[in-house]
Amino acid sequence: MYHAQAMTHRMGLGLLSHMVLVGALTCPYAAESAPARPSEDQAIAAFEARVKEYVALHEKLEATLPKVSKRRTPEQVDKNQRALGDLIKAARHDARPGEFFTPGMQALVRRILVEVLAGPDGKTVRASIMDENPGVPNLVLNERYPSSIPLSTMPPQVLAPLPKLHGELEYRFIGSRLILLDTEADIILDFTEAVLPQ
Amino acid sequence: MRMRRTLAFFPAVLLLLAVCSLARTAAPIPPVAVEATQGPAAAAVTLPNQSGSLKFAVLGDFGTGKPPEYELAAQMAKFLAAFKLEIVVLVGDNLYGSERPQDFKLKFEDPYKPLLDAGVKFYAALGNHDARAQRYYEPFNMAGKLYYSFKAPKEKVRFFMLDSSYPVPEQIDWVEKELKGSSDDWKIAVFHHPLYSSGGRHGSDLRLRETLEPLFIKYNVSVVLTGHDHFYERIKPQHGIVHFVVGSGGQLADGDIDKASNLTAKGFDTDQTFMAVEISGDKMYFNAISRLGQVVDSGVIERRVPQ
Numbered sequence: 147m148y149h150a151q152a153m154t155h156r157m158g159l160g161l162l163s164h165m166v167l168v169g170a171l172t173c174p175y176a177a178e179s180a181p182a183r184p185s186e187d188q189a190i191a192a193f194e195a196r197v198k199e200y201v202a203l204h205e206k207l208e209a210t211l212p213k214v215s216k217r218r219t220p221e222q223v224d225k226n227q228r229a230l231g232d233l234i235k236a237a238r239h240d241a242r243p244g245e246f247f248t249p250g251m252q253a254l255v256r257r258i259l260v261e262v263l264a265g266p267d268g269k270t271v272r273a274s275i276m277d278e279n280p281g282v283p284n285l286v287l288n289e290r291y292p293s294s295i296p297l298s299t300m301p302p303q304v305l306a307p308l309p310k311l312h313g314e315l316e317y318r319f320i321g322s323r324l325i326l327l328d329t330e331a332d333i334i335l336d337f338t339e340a341v342l343p344q
Numbered sequence: 345m346r347m348r349r350t351l352a353f354f355p356a357v358l359l360l361l362a363v364c365s366l367a368r369t370a371a372p373i374p375p376v377a378v379e380a381t382q383g384p385a386a387a388a389v390t391l392p393n394q395s396g397s398l399k400f401a402v403l404g405d406f407g408t409g410k411p412p413e414y415e416l417a418a419q420m421a422k423f424l425a426a427f428k429l430e431i432v433v434l435v436g437d438n439l440y441g442s443e444r445p446q447d448f449k450l451k452f453e454d455p456y457k458p459l460l461d462a463g464v465k466f467y468a469a470l471g472n473h474d475a476r477a478q479r480y481y482e483p484f485n486m487a488g489k490l491y492y493s494f495k496a497p498k499e500k501v502r503f504f505m506l507d508s509s510y511p512v513p514e515q516i517d518w519v520e521k522e523l524k525g526s527s528d529d530w531k532i533a534v535f536h537h538p539l540y541s542s543g544g545r546h547g548s549d550l551r552l553r554e555t556l557e558p559l560f561i562k563y564n565v566s567v568v569l570t571g572h573d574h575f576y577e578r579i580k581p582q583h584g585i586v587h588f589v590v591g592s593g594g595q596l597a598d599g600d601i602d603k604a605s606n607l608t609a610k611g612f613d614t615d616q617t618f619m620a621v622e623i624s625g626d627k628m629y630f631n632a633i634s635r636l637g638q639v640v641d642s643g644v645i646e647r648r649v650p651q
Contacts (some may be wrong), residue, residue, distance in 0.1 A: 214480075216480060216487050216488035217480065217482040217487060217488075218480040218481065218482060219445075219481075219482065220443075220444075220445035220447075220448035220449070220481060221445045222480075223445075223477050223478075223480050223481055224443075224444060224445050227477055267550070267551060267554075270550045270551055271551055274549060274551055274552075277472075277546060278472060291475075293441060293442045293443060293475070294441065294442075296471075296472040296473045297472050297473075297474075297476075297509055297510075298472070298509075299472060299508075299509045299537060299549075300509065300510050300511070301511075301551040301552070302511045302512075302513070302516065302551060302552065302554075302555045303551055305510070305511065305512050305513070306512075306513050310512075314476075316476075316510060329476035329477070330476075330477075332475065332476075332477065
């Protein structure tokens with residue numbers, strides 16, 4: 147499966163690079179970070195393919211649950227979220243750190259953060275990220291987001307150059323680690339090592 | 345001996361407090377005008393409380409489930425008797441800590457029961473303490489969306505409810521499109537992180553300001569309602585836009601307003617606060633009301649008109 151996807155990705159690399167470049171030139175929020183380099187294209191393509199694959203899994207599992215309205219009681223919100231979370235945990239029982247944030251993807255994240263934080267607004271971007279962001283000593287993959295800690299603020303200047311996510315996925319920081327969060331199931335799908343430069 | 349005398353006084357003090365409390369309950373406090381002491385947006389006024397106007401409240405950083413939240417909520421309910429609120433806009437941090445079903449009851453449904461029972465509709469924006477699943481919670485009227493807009497039931501008013509902790513480019517594009525397409529007289533932006541704040545703990549979110557403010561200026565947003573910093577602050581108009589920080593619905597950062605800030609038109613950081621607002625035609629009247637029922641700020645704002 148991965149071979150087939152890699153093939154498709156190679157074919158799409160030219161288009162992807164073009165899109166990233168055009169996006170960076172037209173998007174005002176990306177002004178502080180350079181567009182992806184050719185060596186990073188492969189890491190982005192692999193990340194996006196993994197995200198796509200995960201979103202398909204999420205949707206497939208969600209479809210097995212009883213349909214619920216977009217307007218719910220707290221009990222329905224909780225029940226649905228936990229049921230979906232359990233299904234995802236079971237389906238990803240063998241998940242390992244680095245499944246989404248591969249070494250290449252982590253290098254890309256580091257490079258983006260170094261560039262954004264070295265810019266004239268770096269100090270305030272860092273302050274936004276670290277606002278009410280105490281971090282936790284141990285992050286656990288496939289577990290619920292800890293309810294005791296607030297969600298970190300993601301400045302537009304950091305979000306814009308990161309690969310776009312689909313479905314219910316979000317990037318957040320916990321301490322100086324970037325996590326990938328399924329907000330619908332409230333589950334941490336992956337996390338990086340410390341990527342926020344000191 | 346002294347101890348015994350003190351104990352003897354205790355029931356009398358309790359009785360006195362109970363009488364005072366009953367007196368406050370029996371006579372709803374009408375909105376009172378006070379002078380804004382630090383360069384108000386306009387002359388201080390009493391809310392006109394006219395029929396046919398849009399009446400709403402603003403509340404933020406409230407969902408603690410602790411007594412100050414309940415006491416401010418009781419003040420809101422008391423206010424409702426004299427001022428027929430139709431909606432409450434929530435600027436985020438709607439539930440702190442755990443968000444189990446019983447937490448929704450403790451931190452939202454119970455304190456605001458009188459308002460909910462009276463048919464007042466709440467519209468929420470999410471803060472950094474809010475789980476994303478709150479978007480499905482029916483009484484928050486988000487219909488599953490993290491950012492959305494809605495038209496007020498009266499007057500030509502549209503609220504733009506943004507998700508300021510996660511301003512992805514798609515959201516910024518969406519808000520531009522929505523603002524551009526809106527022909528409403530009043531455009532009011534509501535979100536959690538303030539573009540302007542004199543808070544010592546958080547303060548202004550400069551990066552968000554860089555992204556959103558040009559759109560607000562270009563498309564005639566008149567008022568911006570935010571929270572995050574746990575106090576009430578009215579900011580001196582910035583590019584013709586009046587910004588409020590109303591992050592004191594349950595939490596309180598006592599003394600956190602930087603007294604040296606040149607942003608503050610009026611600040612209040614010694615008690616919980618909510619805002620009561622009335623829009624009638626081109627005017628928006630507001631009172632900021634404390635947990636004890638004091639009006640700590642009031643004024644009137646003229647809407648911005650396209651140049």
